[in-house]
Amino acid sequence: MGLFSKIKAGLKKTSSGFLEKVGSVLSTFTKIDEELFEELEETLILCDIGAQTSLKICDVLRQKVKEERITDPALIRTALKDIIFEMLDGNNTIDLSGSPTVIMVIGVNGVGKTTSIGKMAAQFKAQGKQVVLGAADTFRAAAIEQLEIWANRAGVHMVKSVEGTDPASVVFDTMASAKAKNADVIICDTAGRLHNKKNLMDELAKMNRVIDRSIGDGRKETLLVLDAATGQNAVNQARQFSEVTDITGIILTKLDGTAHGGVVISIMDELKIPVKLVGVGEQIDDLMPFNAREFAEGLFGEE
Numbered sequence: 001m002g003l004f005s006k007i008k009a010g011l012k013k014t015s016s017g018f019l020e021k022v023g024s025v026l027s028t029f030t031k032i033d034e035e036l037f038e039e040l041e042e043t044l045i046l047c048d049i050g051a052q053t054s055l056k057i058c059d060v061l062r063q064k065v066k067e068e069r070i071t072d073p074a075l076i077r078t079a080l081k082d083i084i085f086e087m088l089d090g091n092n093t094i095d096l097s098g099s100p101t102v103i104m105v106i107g108v109n110g111v112g113k114t115t116s117i118g119k120m121a122a123q124f125k126a127q128g129k130q131v132v133l134g135a136a137d138t139f140r141a142a143a144i145e146q147l148e149i150w151a152n153r154a155g156v157h158m159v160k161s162v163e164g165t166d167p168a169s170v171v172f173d174t175m176a177s178a179k180a181k182n183a184d185v186i187i188c189d190t191a192g193r194l195h196n197k198k199n200l201m202d203e204l205a206k207m208n209r210v211i212d213r214s215i216g217d218g219r220k221e222t223l224l225v226l227d228a229a230t231g232q233n234a235v236n237q238a239r240q241f242s243e244v245t246d247i248t249g250i251i252l253t254k255l256d257g258t259a260h261g262g263v264v265i266s267i268m269d270e271l272k273i274p275v276k277l278v279g280v281g282e283q284i285d286d287l288m289p290f291n292a293r294e295f296a297e298g299l300f301g302e303e
């Protein structure tokens with residue numbers, strides 16, 4: 001995709017809003033004073049970065065300006081980019097070294113769970129992994145069919161049952177099939193659920209118990225899928241889910257269609273949950289590993 005990576009292309013809408021807003025603050029001021037920091041803080045909040053994180057960014061920036069004796073407001077841009085990069089840099093990769101690695105994919109309805117599973121399956125297979133999918137969203141027949149289409153597209157095996165089956169029993173069958181096939185990676189689709197629906201959270205706990213019993217020396221990842229277009233609401237979802245279940249990473253989808261990409265910074269700073277993958281479109285190769293450097297550069301519109 002040329003010099004401009006897919007993440008950067010996916011960030012275009014976020015980036016143009018960010019540059020416009022932040023750029024206009026920095027160009028209005030001729031010297032760096034308290035008023036500039038205050039205006040910048042408000043602007044960052046408008047860019048979906050969240051109040052707590054925006055405050056923190058400005059505090060670090062004040063410190064940096066002092067230490068590095070920055071006097072030109074135009075130079076704040078680079079300092080800001082470095083601060084944001086550091087906030088994003090963390091444990092951003094999905095570790096597939098487990099034998100097997102079991103990935104549970106959870107989140108509310110319509111965020112892109114099934115689509116992201118299809119994309120992951122194709123990528124892991126291309127890396128030489130033996131992948132098995134479990135259609136544990138048994139709530140609607142269409143959900144099973146949708147995952148099946150993706151399994152065929154990616155060329156991986158899928159375990160399914162009929163609509164209305166206990167999802168934990170599908171997970172059980174998936175684990176057994178994966179063991180027989182000596183699979184490396186197992187990915188389970190789940191029905192859209194809200195953190196506050198007790199029966200659905202109990203159902204999730206039951207699926208987790210089934211995995212824990214049969215995973216042996218393997219590793220489990222629980223990925224929460226969030227739709228970037230929902231802005232700060234995505235941060236709230238992450239906060240609420242993390243209170244009821246252990247989340248090891250986030251897949252942030254639909255970055256391509258939104259100006260709300262700044263939520264990544266809030267999620268990583270406030271919740272300390274690493275964003276591991278980002279969705280930048282509906283095609284099979286539109287899922288990218290999250291890269292802090294590319295994201296920070298993309299936000300500032302740099303190639």
Ligand code: GDP
Pocket residue numbers: 107108109110111112113114115116192225253254255256257278279280281282286
């Ligand atoms: P689920 O209910 O969480 O399983 O969500 P689905 O996987 O069914 O996706 C819901 C819709 O979002 C579908 O129309 C997908 O094509 C779309 N979608 C998923 N990920 C992305 C993405 O990264 N970008 C865009 N533009 N659309 C996406």
Ligand code: GDP
Pocket residue numbers: 109138139167191192193194200203
């Ligand atoms: P309500 O109208 O808010 O009480 O809930 P709905 O019945 O509309 O369900 C909302 C979503 O939660 C559905 O689309 C499902 O994805 C999920 N859901 C609801 N009940 C169940 C259930 O018993 N099992 C599973 N797996 N998902 C459910």
Ligand code: MG
Pocket residue numbers: 113114115137143189190
């Ligand atoms: Mg789905």
